[in-house]
Amino acid sequence: MNNIARLYEFFLESGKVSTDTRNIIPGSLFFALKGKRFDGNSFAKDALNAGCRLAVVDDKNLKGEKDCFWVPDVLKALQELARLHRRKMNIPVIGITGSNGKTTTKELIAAVLAKKYNVWYTQGNLNNHIGVPLTLLSMPPATRIAVIEMGANHVGEIAGLCEIALPDHGLITNVGKAHLEGFGSFEGVKKAKGELYDFLKKNGGEIFINVDNPDLLKMAGHYPWIGYGSGKDAVVKAENVSADPMLSFELTTSRVSRMTITTRLTGLYNKDNVLAAASVAHYFGVEEELVKEALERYEPKNNRSQLFHTKRNQILLDAYNANPMSMKAALDNFRAMNHHRKVLIIGGMKELGNDSLAEHRNLIAEISELDFTICFLTGPEFKDVVPAGDRFVWYDNTASLKDALRKAEISGALILIKGSRANSLEDVVEVL
Structure with a gap:
């Protein structure tokens, strides 16, 4: 032995x-x-x-x-033990990765599947070379489906996690300019995230794919997949989509037509996350009424797309992470929200390597096109790109920003708080 x-x-x-x-x-x-x-x-x-x-x-x-x-x-022993345990459990394992939305998608998938099965899924952000084995080894004996989130910031890491978790189903939420410092380029991002597709193709697994995303379709190639989205090839579709501010849409599958679902998620960008969950639920035979119930009850947490009121303001807190793609989605959503006084609190985007200055300059240009009262910037990434005038103010760190916000005593505003995790922007909520 x-x-x-x-x-x-x-x-x-x-x-x-x-x-x-x-x-x-x-x-x-x-x-x-x-x-x-x-x-x-x-x-x-x-x-x-x-x-x-x-x-x-x-x-x-x-x-x-x-x-x-x-x-x-x-470490190798921990990983090999987890791999052996996954084999012995002999249950479906759904692997999830992507540049944005993977944690929300993971939680949504777990929520819909839990309506019919005993589900175990990645807790918190345990999605790396240590977290994935710990997740597998903590599966209760009664688990019937596992949902495993896989994170990476270098090429080869997803492939390594697949060799531990051995997913037989999987999806990539999207690919964008995240962790460029480690991936080197957008092509590097696609290569790294695509390692999940590579593993599933090699082992005859099922791929769930957003048919509205040309990058993902190209990465999947000619391998058969199960589609979700708005296109004609989608098995699970969303129609009449709106976010005012909560995401609402009509769900159509092979079993039901135009079922209205109103979620507790803000932003049109969450449509893809919700449809991914509905697609996985459909494949595993969860009835649409149960899917509707799970999606409508799900509430975001951990500083992700949370909309709430303080005593003085309405806050849209999305401070768990940030990259150019998620920033654009957050700004587009903020633009669509109706309010007479809009304020932005934006933290620098980390791990962009040589692209950092250009991407922060692009971000300032995008913000400048919005209708807003004032934008507070924090982090060294913005030091050389702050525009002249009084609509933008910059602080080197979140502590200084917090002091300024305390003195500003902002009231009656809709405030978007968005930035990379390292900025700890959730700390400023108590002075708003």
């Missing part, structure tokens, strides 16, 4: 995995992962003292230590 098979026997007894001694699950297997500033091997005995069943280590000094299970590489 090899190491991973033996380790799997211990895992079946325990059913739980821990990687952080600050959050130990009693009886779990502790994986002594390494980071830039820490070595989990140093905490193996602490984990055991805290109640772990076994510590998986790769420090040769711990070979033979009581309750320590030595492997050549702890």
Whole structure:
């Protein structure tokens, strides 16, 4: 019996995995992962003292230590264990990636499938080389379908995650100029995200695709797919779409025609995310009435497209992430919203590499075309592109911006807050 098979026997007894001694699950297997500033091997005995069943280590000094299970590489062992567990579970796994909307799409898919199946899906943002195995290993025994989000900022990462999760169904939400620093170019983005299609093609999996997206259609090539969108080749369609401000549309499938669905999501850009979920639900036989119920009940969270009121203003908070594509979608939505006083709070877009200056200059040009009272900019990315005049004001960081907003005492406004996660723009809400 090899190491991973033996380790799997211990895992079946325990059913739980821990990687952080600050959050130990009693009886779990502790994986002594390494980071830039820490070595989990140093905490193996602490984990055991805290109640772990076994510590998986790769420090040769711990070979033979009581309750320590030595492997050549702890991370690789975690990934191989997750892959084995996924195989043993033998259930459909839906892989999701994309430049924008993958987390919302993942949650929507989980919501509609949960109307008929026991579903397990990526919690929070555990979508990388550590998060994906942890997600697979935390699947409850009763799970019948798994929805796995896959994130990447370099070519080859999605391919690696596919080898762990072994998806037999998948979709790419879209491709855009995100993480250009790691991907190198838009072509690099398409190559990286397309690794999901490559895996599904190689293994005879099902591809769900937005038929209105020419980039995705080209990436899929001649491989058969299941389409959603507005085009004639879509199995699941949306018609009479509006967002005023909540997204509403008429759903048509092979089973129903023009079923009205009114969501709690803002913005026309969420139409593709909702249709992706409806398409997956349709394939897995979830009745449209149940799909409607799930979509209408879903509420966004975690600073994604949240529309709410403070004591003084109406806030559209979309501060979880930002890139040129998602910025444009947010601005288009903001333009369509009716309000006599519009204010923007915009944070810099990260990881754009050599394209950063040009993309922030383009962003300023797009904002300038809007009808708004004032735009607050924050982050070093805007330093050299702030226009003259009093409609734009710039601050180096969010703390300085927050102080300025506190003094400004803005009232009676519709405020769009949008920026990359690193800006922590949600922190300014309390002074609005």
